[in-house]
Amino acid sequence: MLMHLLVYLPLLFPLPAAVAARPLADRLEPRLATWLLTTCALALAALSSAALGVLAVAGLVRWSPAARLGNWSSATVRAGDSVTMIEAVAAAVVLTAAAAAGVRMFWRRIRALAAATLEAACLPGHDRLVLVDEDAPEAYALPGLPGRVVVSTGMLAALDDADREAMLAHEAAHLRCHHYAFVAAIHLAVAVNPLLKPVATAVTYTVERWADESAATVCRDRRQVARAVGKAALATAKHPSRRRLPGAVLGLLGRRRTPLTTPGPVPRRVAALLAAPRTSMLLLNHPLLSLAAAAVLVGSSALCAFAAAHDLHVLLKLAGAS
Template sequence: MHLLVYVPLLFPVPAALAARPLAERLAPWLATWLLAACALALAALSCAALGVLVVAGVVRLPLAALVGDWSLATVRAGDSVSKVEAAIAGVLLAAAALSGVRMLWRRMRALAAAAFEAACLPGHGQLVVVNDTVPDAYALPGLPGRVVVSTGMLDALSDVDREAMLAHERAHLACHHYAFVAAAHLAAACNPLLRPVAAAVAYTVERWADERAATACGDRRQVARAVGKAALATAHHPARRRVPEAVLGVLGRRGSALHRAGPVPRRVAALLAEPHTYSPPLNYPILPLAAAAAVVGASALCAFAAAHDLHLVLKLAGSG
């Protein structure tokens, strides 16, 4: 058990290293699903491994043996986890839980604030135009979601560029991109090693919206041009007001490095390149999918095996 329990704590490292290459080489929708799902799974399994270490340390205490009615000598002989390891694991697990709860609370508040703001916007249609000279455009999740565009952004774009920009924002709402970003950020809050994965997801949802906009408009160059023009329009006009963290826009979320969607030039270059085409089920990228399944599966197997070994030790100690 002693070695197996540490394996789930190490698997987020290769996941973090592979996040950006996968974000660049896979179709955006596939990369988003794969990275977000793997991040959540690896974060949960690393927390489970820390929990096993904590329990392995607690059962060595005399009070625990008295309450559990097992042989303390048998437990100490079969359990090689030291009290120091268990104490460190306890601190890390508490920090992960606290950070995860804090992130979840922030995201829930942001989603509620976005829904409230969307409901309070004038009109009943999905598109809302606000009279503001600062160029801005973003999707506001809600029931229903709204696409908010400033007059400054409309003035900076031509008619065809406006069509591409609006298609991008509508894609954020239609595909529920905020949920993927929130899931990846929750995983990164629980395990900081997964921060590169969260950053990659923030990038892939923008690429996903770009591709949806290109499909809607029928012209990838048009979408690339709209993204570039929007970036130039906002370069010297920082946002004046604070928006909920649930907001996604044509240039990504503004704020810390964890929330940024990635450099605009990478998205423009991807739009000018050939699109990813897959013909299910034979033409899917089997190798990345198999590697992700292997990493998550091995992590789960090691966490389960460590917990099972601890269970056998306690069962033996109880019977003795």
Template structure:
């Protein structure tokens, strides 16, 4: 195996600063798609490399090499992977698999619970109004899903602002935004270096829904005012209730269950011209992710060739 096998472990180091720039300079929809795909590729690459390093060390154990009918001499000559690296990679791989599996199971259960809860609301109206003082609004996935709005939120907005709110939540349902957040959060669970990328995707899906509300109402300033008023209403009404794990709301997700998401950043984006000129950043990010994928594929092919030669030797 070549030393390039370690590169996929290093690629995620640049994800944090790159993700922030892409989220700010690209349109929300392509930014979400690119950041999510990039996080998944980087997480898959780092996990694959951990597996390759662990396997490379495993097959160099004489007993295992003999059981697999591999030549220890060929493995020693053609595979420069260090045994200490393999010893470190193996427990890391187990931890990654355990963490990723636990998150995946939790998220699948959360989505199923949200779909079931959405189906259990009475009536067929996609908008469900809850008698609740705390101002809140969120979209729950389902077939086709529900938009849940509290009376506290409705009382804090005028008719035009309620239209903005509903357009925002419909965009979440129509775009299946919970799938993007789930995918990138799984990637972050597998590789903690991607947590900032997961935060940026949580922001870009809200921006995606904000821009959908702008297209529906034709008024960027009204959408910005609505987001700001909703955040103040939530704060003044005694706090928001915790969002269901698979739901997305007008105010975004709370950090550690406390303050609302990056509302000021979204308001500033809505009051500014739509982002332009970020195309080259998207191209550069695509090339970066492609390079990570190619390095991972090369490492897999390299180990395959080493094992093939060891079989013949």
């Protein structure tokens, strides 16, 4: 009975993570927030899949052919296992769907990275910065070997020299810190467990904030970076691009461009740049509390999944001794 209760808890733990994702993205230093949210999401997605696996196996071992193959008593298993066949079949179906979605997302991200690498290699010149003659304002980081920063003439015309410095520092940070890897990892976690979608939204925001803060460090002027983001957003709103870019691309305005009239990521980023910077070294402030809460959440999920698997293992040992 204990296994029956514990095995469902890892399926529910992604919910508090989803609720806490946006507040953490707004309150924590961006680099810490990105690492924390991505790591927790991957762990919770894996543990929820493990719990589904335990449920599916708990139904499988009740099956007489499986009992004969495993040399245990199916009657003893049925007496000690409170998981019903309906629950087990449902868990197996969900686990299969999650695995298929995870494989499909992994393949999509690999294809996107390969497309970005190929496009970066095909761009003219050997410098990291590539200028393209396009009226539409564009500025984005293209991961590859090496990665390239692509800027259109339309974007250069929309920004002054100081804004351009901030923009280039932002894009360079995307490449230097491998932000596309964080975005790929969080989307993989969401594919396996859709309850984590708010966490993915938060991570796509925090990687942009991370690049903003890196640019502010290079330019030594947070307001200038905020102006560059705002000007780029206004220019893009007037002249939207119709180019289809690889999914691994990250840019000054993020992966998704939302209207400035909505409370989207761009106004939030500008507001954060105009506010006092947050650091991860504030004693007894949000970072330590957040790290502790994340450790408790993931640790509890792991403990429940392990305890359920252990109870099933003990039951099978007893059934084998019968």
